Amino acid sequence: MLKLDTSDITLSQAADNKFDAIKRIASSLTDKNLVQSGYVDGMLNRENQNSTFLGNGIAIPHGTTDTRNMVNTTGVAVHHFPQGVDWGDGNVAYVAIGIAAKSDEHLGILKQLTKVLSADGVEQRLRDAKSEQEIIALLNGDVQFEAEFDASLIQLQFPASDMVQMCAVAGSLLKNTGCAENAFVADIVTKSPTHLGKGLWLIGSDQHVLRTGLSFVSTINDCEYQGQKVHALIAFAACNNAHLDVLQRITELVFQQKQQSLIDANAKQLIALLKGEVVEHSSSDQSTDNIATFKIKNAHGLHARPGAMLVAEAKKFESNIRVANLDGDSKAVNAKSLMKVIALGVKHGHQLQFTAEGHDAAQALEAIGCAINSGLGEG
Structure with missing residues (x-):
């Protein structure tokens, strides 16, 4: 679980573009001796491969798998940009969490951020935050945006x-x-x-x-x-x-x-x-022809890039598609929501069960299976 301290937060930052912001964050990671100086190249290369913007004003720049040997200690550096930074595709980041991860610890950070990323009003609160404690409370989910109901x-x-x-x-x-x-x-x-x-x-x-x-x-x-x-x-x-x-x-x-x-x-x-979620039907209402299970081959599981590739594949179809991590809590979520998919905490070798309902359900499952077997953009 992400344990933030006030020393992890740098307030009142400004950057001309996301690459400038990433260089500043990488410098903070280096100054904290979390990474070696060359780690910045991995962070920039990762951003060139696929945007690390998650939503609700939050980005999580991090290095590529081949720069993990430059990570001394797992940790984060959080920069606050009250004026915002253009993160591409019309997205504006107000907080960027630079991640130094020796393994797949960033998946836990993504899972922890799920509630924050899906709540209305977070983006404005992050933009207007005035203290390190306020940002920590927002990122930790201590600020309530959704009524308790389970x-x-x-x-x-x-x-x-x-x-x-x-x-x-x-x-x-x-x-x-x-x-x-x-x-x-x-x-x-x-x-x-x-x-x-x-x-x-x-x-x-x-x-x-x-x-x-x-x-x-x-x-x-x-x-x-x-x-x-x-x-x-x-x-x-x-x-x-x-x-x-x-x-x-x-x-x-x-x-x-x-x-x-x-x-x-x-x-x-x-x-x-x-x-406001999709109402789940009982298993007796679902055709077994529209259920398929696939094993994740990606060495580091479904982090931001392969997760985005999976969601993009699901969005090509009109069918309602849900996915459950059979090696996790087995709770089915919307396969077209990046935050929901990442929150499943999928690691290498985990099995995902997909259920599709709609006129193109069979085609959707076939395409998703092909995408997973081909490595979701990671070979």
């Missing part, structure tokens, strides 16, 4: 007899996962929830909240509140604006009269619906 915050088919019990369970889920304190639960059970239609209800509080999150509770019982059916309750604990995106998705579903899609969903589907 399986631990979902309770389906609870035998509740009234709305007070529903609120108590929803509040307790948020308390038990560290989003709120005991007093939050006491506050939420005294409030009157809002009916969103079709038995779906909404409630929230900003009292005694530690981190913004939401919980979902459905009931197996036939109960009512104020003369209206109660099937499910969504509860918010809010201490910042991280919940607004989820609230917007709920609003859209209600406007489309799709409350039942939330009420009937299982835990995985709920998470996908409320986080």
Whole structure:
């Protein structure tokens, strides 16, 4: 895991172009005795091969595999460019993380940055950062951009007899996962929830909240509140604006009269619906003809360049394509998202399982297999 220190951060930098920025970063790596002086050539060559811009104002310049012998100690040098640096293709970097890696440690850094890279608002916060501590907090994911919501915050088919019990369970889920304190639960059970239609209800509080999150509770019982059916309750604990995106998705579903899609969903589907992800189908809904497994041959796994090549191949097809690292946590992600693919932490020899759904699914899997077997641009 990337452990940043204030000594790793250099504030208020400016550069005419990305190659000038890389030279400055390489100089910092050399000054820290992390690399030998010739490492800069590897960083420039890597950039010429493929852009190291990741997204959300972040670039990760690093050396080529043949310059790893010039790395003395694994480490990083982070430069902050408040005016931005043109990183090509219309991308602007406000923070560049120069990586000196003796092996594939940079894959761990990429995985750690995934949440930061996928969150809205990070780019502006990085640009406007005024201190080393602020940049460290942003890169470490300590600044919350997305509301907490996972399986631990979902309770389906609870035998509740009234709305007070529903609120108590929803509040307790948020308390038990560290989003709120005991007093939050006491506050939420005294409030009157809002009916969103079709038995779906909404409630929230900003009292005694530690981190913004939401919980979902459905009931197996036939109960009512104020003369209206109660099937499910969504509860918010809010201490910042991280919940607004989820609230917007709920609003859209209600406007489309799709409350039942939330009420009937299982835990995985709920998470996908409320986080704006692709709703996964059960394995029984998928044709085995559209599933394929390939072994990664790249010596250093799926770092930025081969990862980008894989994603580019997947994007050529209209089908929904998901990929899981069978040697990792086996969680399937969108194969057309570079950040999601890199976050899988794929190393040499790992097996990736692809599932494709759509009219060109078979062609997509065949093309992806050919790309992987040919080395994803690395021979």
